[in-house]
Amino acid sequence: MLILIKGGRVVDPGNLDGIMDILIDDDRIIEIVPSGKSEKGGSGLLKGRVPERIIDASDKIVVPGLIDMHVHLREPGQEYKETIETGTLAAACGGFTSVCAMPNTIPVNDNRQITEYILKRTREAGNVTVYPVAAISKGLEGMSLCEYGDLKEAGAIALSDDGKPVSNSRLMRRAMEYARGFRLPVISHCEVNELSAGGVMNEGAVATRMGLAGIPNAAESIMVMRDIALCELTGAHLHIAHVSTHESVNAIREAKRKGIPVTSETAPHYFTLTDDAVSGYNTNAKMSPPLRSAFDREAVREGLSDGTIDVIASDHAPHSSIEKDVEFDFAANGIVGLETSVSLCLKLVEDGVIGISELIEKISKNPARILGIEKSIKIGGIADITIIDPEAVYTVDSGGFRSLGRNTPFNGWKMKGRTYLTMVCGRIVFENIMTQEGSL
Amino acid sequence: MQFERKDILDIESLSAEEISFILDTADRMKEISKRPVKKVPTLRGKTVVLFFYEPSTRTRTSFEIAAKRLSADTLSISSGSSSMVKGETLVDTARNLEAMNPDVIIIRHYSAGAPHTLARLLKTTSIINAGDGMHEHPTQALLDLMTVREKKGYIRDLRIAIIGDISHSRVARSDIMGFTKMGAEVVLGGPLTMIPAGIESLGATVAGNSDDAVRGADVIIMLRIQKERQQSFLYPSDREYSKVFGLNPERLKKAKKDVLIMHPGPINRGVEISSEVADGPYSIILEQVTNGVSVRMALLFLVAGGVRNVNSD
Ligand SMILES: [Zn+2]
Numbered sequence: 138m139l140i141l142i143k144g145g146r147v148v149d150p151g152n153l154d155g156i157m158d159i160l161i162d163d164d165r166i167i168e169i170v171p172s173g174k175s176e177k178g179g180s181g182l183l184k185g186r187v188p189e190r191i192i193d194a195s196d197k198i199v200v201p202g203l204i205d206m207h208v209h210l211r212e213p214g215q216e217y218k219e220t221i222e223t224g225t226l227a228a229a230c231g232g233f234t235s236v237c238a239m240p241n242t243i244p245v246n247d248n249r250q251i252t253e254y255i256l257k258r259t260r261e262a263g264n265v266t267v268y269p270v271a272a273i274s275k276g277l278e279g280m281s282l283c284e285y286g287d288l289k290e291a292g293a294i295a296l297s298d299d300g301k302p303v304s305n306s307r308l309m310r311r312a313m314e315y316a317r318g319f320r321l322p323v324i325s326h327c328e329v330n331e332l333s334a335g336g337v338m339n340e341g342a343v344a345t346r347m348g349l350a351g352i353p354n355a356a357e358s359i360m361v362m363r364d365i366a367l368c369e370l371t372g373a374h375l376h377i378a379h380v381s382t383h384e385s386v387n388a389i390r391e392a393k394r395k396g397i398p399v400t401s402e403t404a405p406h407y408f409t410l411t412d413d414a415v416s417g418y419n420t421n422a423k424m425s426p427p428l429r430s431a432f433d434r435e436a437v438r439e440g441l442s443d444g445t446i447d448v449i450a451s452d453h454a455p456h457s458s459i460e461k462d463v464e465f466d467f468a469a470n471g472i473v474g475l476e477t478s479v480s481l482c483l484k485l486v487e488d489g490v491i492g493i494s495e496l497i498e499k500i501s502k503n504p505a506r507i508l509g510i511e512k513s514i515k516i517g518g519i520a521d522i523t524i525i526d527p528e529a530v531y532t533v534d535s536g537g538f539r540s541l542g543r544n545t546p547f548n549g550w551k552m553k554g555r556t557y558l559t560m561v562c563g564r565i566v567f568e569n570i571m572t573q574e575g576s577l
Numbered sequence: 578m579q580f581e582r583k584d585i586l587d588i589e590s591l592s593a594e595e596i597s598f599i600l601d602t603a604d605r606m607k608e609i610s611k612r613p614v615k616k617v618p619t620l621r622g623k624t625v626v627l628f629f630y631e632p633s634t635r636t637r638t639s640f641e642i643a644a645k646r647l648s649a650d651t652l653s654i655s656s657g658s659s660s661m662v663k664g665e666t667l668v669d670t671a672r673n674l675e676a677m678n679p680d681v682i683i684i685r686h687y688s689a690g691a692p693h694t695l696a697r698l699l700k701t702t703s704i705i706n707a708g709d710g711m712h713e714h715p716t717q718a719l720l721d722l723m724t725v726r727e728k729k730g731y732i733r734d735l736r737i738a739i740i741g742d743i744s745h746s747r748v749a750r751s752d753i754m755g756f757t758k759m760g761a762e763v764v765l766g767g768p769l770t771m772i773p774a775g776i777e778s779l780g781a782t783v784a785g786n787s788d789d790a791v792r793g794a795d796v797i798i799m800l801r802i803q804k805e806r807q808q809s810f811l812y813p814s815d816r817e818y819s820k821v822f823g824l825n826p827e828r829l830k831k832a833k834k835d836v837l838i839m840h841p842g843p844i845n846r847g848v849e850i851s852s853e854v855a856d857g858p859y860s861i862i863l864e865q866v867t868n869g870v871s872v873r874m875a876l877l878f879l880v881a882g883g884v885r886n887v888n889s890d
Contacts (some may be wrong), residue, residue: 185880340774341775342775342778343775344774344775345750345773345776345779346775348709349711350687351773463667463668464688465688465689466689466710
């Protein structure tokens with residue numbers, strides 16, 4: 138099938154930026170020319186061919202397919218929260234052509250069978266590409282290493298015990314050394330359990346006022362510093378997940394300056410919200426790490442701005458009302474993010490924190506580089522393309538989410554900018570038919 | 578003024594005017610408790626449910642006596658009884674209770690915010706918070722305010738010292754907000770492991786040590802120290818706590834001459850407070866208990882009785 142994407146501003150950082158037309162044949166990009174030339178029939182991009190579908194992308198931004206490298210798809214084991222089908226539909230709707238699936242499924246993705254199962258279910262029901270992340274330790278228990286060689290062969294793209302830290306420093310050291318041999322990045326959920334134990338939100342005035350037990354910044358940053366030290370020792374590729382504190386940002390900045398091979402990510406809620414969002418015992422603002430102070434939020438934004446933080450990933454963590462409609466102390470950690478991420482990211486651009494080109498680096502090019510995959514708009518390349526409508530204004534309605542999870546603190550928020558179309562391997566997996574104000 | 582609140586969830590949301598109004602009402606209720614027949618028909622036909630997820634003989638009894646003196650029917654459900662099925666969520670329990678149309682639910686819960694959740698869910702039933710996790714214990718603060726106002730005649734500009742485990746104390750949070758709203762100055766003392774981050778934002782100041790906290794105090798509120806806190810490294814031993822932070826006759830000399838000593842109970846004699854002080858002339862610990870009934874009668878009356886009834890009995 139021949140598809141023409143016409144008149145959009147193509148932004149592929151380090152490669153393209155301009156108003157261009159893109160011609161796609163099946164799963165490949167076959168032509169890219171400055172816009173207008175495709176009209177001239179035989180002499181232009183079409184060379185006499187008639188596209189079956191012409192997408193008018195004028196006033197829109199056409200970018201390499203977005204990657205969310207931190208997603209909990211819940212399948213296998215907790216299909217009542219999310220499935221590979223619904224999670225990837227939410228991803229498509231959010232503009233993501235690829236997601237990384239975290240291994241804290243039931244059973245844990247710590248062996249070849251589960252990795253293969255996830256990939257099989259993706260082939261059967263997936264709407265976007267799924268890259269399984271395998272566990273660092275068996276059962277996420279921090280006691281013994283998983284079979285990284287076998288897991289990589291089965292399709293695992295990275296390693297993580299996400300949801301839990303690797304508390305044993307010796308195991309983490311060996312995991313990083315061993316993973317380096319397979320060129321697998323190690324994604325670290327940084328938390329010192331003894332410091333976070335019992336805590337349910339950020340430690341500070343808001344927690345004190347609400348009578349909730351706090352989690353200090355040091356619970357994260359101490360582990361970030363340990364992992365950086367182990368990264369320096371082993372030379373493995375360390376990727377710090379969901380950075381939330383200013384101390385972590387500073388430590389990563391310093392490590393990068395020293396040439397240590399560390400990369401990092403944050404999530405939209407950490408650069409958008411503060412622990413004030415917990416007020417009223419809002420369990421949809423409970424996550425790990427917790428929402429921090431305004432000072433930390435500012436530091437995260439600075440980290441994004443100066444490149445200390447390479448990636449924005451949503452940490453999409455769907456839960457049902459069974460886990461969230463309970464006392465704050467007992468509510469599960471995590472919020473859904475796939476369907477609000479791009480809009481919150483575009484707000485960063487509007488606020489002048491980063492430019493559109495830097496944003497596309499953080500939600501496409503950098504995750505691709507970290508994971509060792511390719512995302513480019515180039516002739517001959519795979520047609521993974523996202524089209525963003527930066528001017529679309531809408532109100533978030535969690536009731537309309539494709540995800541089974543409704544646990545978002547952004548319900549009812551007015552947003553500007555959203556995904557207009559998502560294409561995976563030349564196949565349109567999401568298209569926003571509402572041109573004017575509408576709800577998600 | 579017209580008291581319009583459906584629920585009494587915390588001191589934080591009450592205005593100084595509302596607090597004064599509650600205290601005035603409690604003063605009038607106290608008169609009922611002094612009569613030979615301590616019962617008025619004000620809440621006849623009303624159902625008050627005492628819903629205690631945490632054991633508390635003291636607070637529950639106080640509420641129960643208060644409700645009975647106003648002729649309400651009371652029903653007590655505690656976490657041990659069969660009505661609270663294991664595994665049933667707070668939301669389900671709340672809906673079940675509402676289906677039986679109680680007028681007031683008094684809830685004590687180990688999780689901060691549980692009464693607020695209940696109040697959001699139940700549209701007609703009034704909720705009174707009898708203590709939620711480490712958050713608030715509004716009726717305790719109101720009875721503390723009532724007792725101080727009764728003894729001193731006023732609250733404004735008094736220096737109130739609160740000493741002990743501020744971090745884990747809902748009484749401390751409610752007292753800090755209550756006394757500062759009424760114009761008093763609140764000074765906190767205790768080991769720094771027990772002073773929570775950002776507590777100054779509630780309007781209190783943190784003293785360097787117990788002597789500084791006690792110095793010049795008009796009122797000293799001692800908090801109960803929980804022995805299991807030693808396991809989480811909050812303090813080394815009862816011996817050290819008593820010596821450095823406890824209230825004894827020697828330390829008491831630094832306070833004002835007419836100082837009042839309070840304690841929300843139950844007390845650990847010889848740990849946070851010495852027997853000489855607890856039983857001494859400055860102690861008003863038992864008056865607090867007496868006033869607890871009056872304050873709870875006032876609240877039950879205000880949320881379930883309506884202002885129009887105030888002078889009719
Ligand atoms: Zn995590």
